[in-house]
Amino acid sequence: EVQLVESGGGLVQPGGSLRLSCAASGFTFSTYTMNWVRQAPGKGLEWVSYIDSSSSTIYYADSVKGRFTISRDNAKNSLFLQMNSLRAEDTAVYYCARVGVMVQYDYWGQGTLVTVSS
Amino acid sequence: SYELTQPLSVSVALGQTARITCGGYNIGSKNVHWYQQKPGQAPVLVIYRDSNRPSGIPERLSGSNSGNTATLTISRAQAGDEADYYCQVWDSSTGYVVFGGGTKLTVL
Numbered sequence: 698e699v700q701l702v703e704s705g706g707g708l709v710q711p712g713g714s715l716r717l718s719c720a721a722s723g724f725t726f727s728t729y730t731m732n733w734v735r736q737a738p739g740k741g742l743e744w745v746s747y748i749d750s751s752s753s754t755i756y757y758a759d760s761v762k763g764r765f766t767i768s769r770d771n772a773k774n775s776l777f778l779q780m781n782s783l784r785a786e787d788t789a790v791y792y793c794a795r796v797g798v799m800v801q802y803d804y805w806g807q808g809t810l811v812t813v814s815s
Numbered sequence: 816s817y818e819l820t821q822p823l824s825v826s827v828a829l830g831q832t833a834r835i836t837c838g839g840y841n842i843g844s845k846n847v848h849w850y851q852q853k854p855g856q857a858p859v860l861v862i863y864r865d866s867n868r869p870s871g872i873p874e875r876l877s878g879s880n881s882g883n884t885a886t887l888t889i890s891r892a893q894a895g896d897e898a899d900y901y902c903q904v905w906d907s908s909t910g911y912v913v914f915g916g917g918t919k920l921t922v923l
Contacts, residue, residue, distance in 0.1 A: 756910040800846070
């Protein structure tokens with residue numbers, strides 16, 4: 698059974714940093730592209746970042762470029778999102794998602810809440 | 816940047832057919848995927864590559880894509896279909912993933 702479990706969310710002050718993790722199991726993690734997607738309270742889904750299986754191709758949404766860094770450790774079946782210079786508008790539930798061959802999200806984690814507030 | 820437009824809300828009578836549209840420039844040339852999200856839950860993929868259903872998704876849900884509009888059709892709507900629905904594409908020219916704004920489906 699495919700499982701994606703996010704962790705690392707919490708309350709952080711504006712300008713602070715946070716590192717999210719996503720532990721994957723039930724599939725060969727090293728062969729899949731992975732993404733982060735977020736959802737602000739009461740709002741729609743927003744794509745955040747993309748990393749391919751070998752970490753050779755990485756993309757960021759304009760809203761996080763230069764502040765967030767996506768990475769992965771295939772030996773540990775883990776995906777990460779380092780978030781720096783956090784802003785109030787970064788407040789959201791952050792989901793990690795497995796990417797299928799048509800760039801569809803076939804599995805999602807349960808999400809982790811990040812709240813940026815003083 | 817590429818944009819996808821969805822109606823904010825769609826209502827359907829119990830047992831009738833609901834259609835949720837997703838508009839985008841020449842969207843017919845892209846692979847469109849659809850997600851269902853119920854309150855407090857993660858999204859679930861219900862349609863991929865325009866019209867394909869993942870295992871476990873009922874045949875009542877179907878999709879189509881042509882020209883500037885993709886459509887998710889829910890036949891014989893049930894109370895359990897009440898949810899937010901999002902369309903999504905991948906813009907290969909930028910590498911960006913794009914979501915529509917989401918549509919709230921209400922079953923009356």
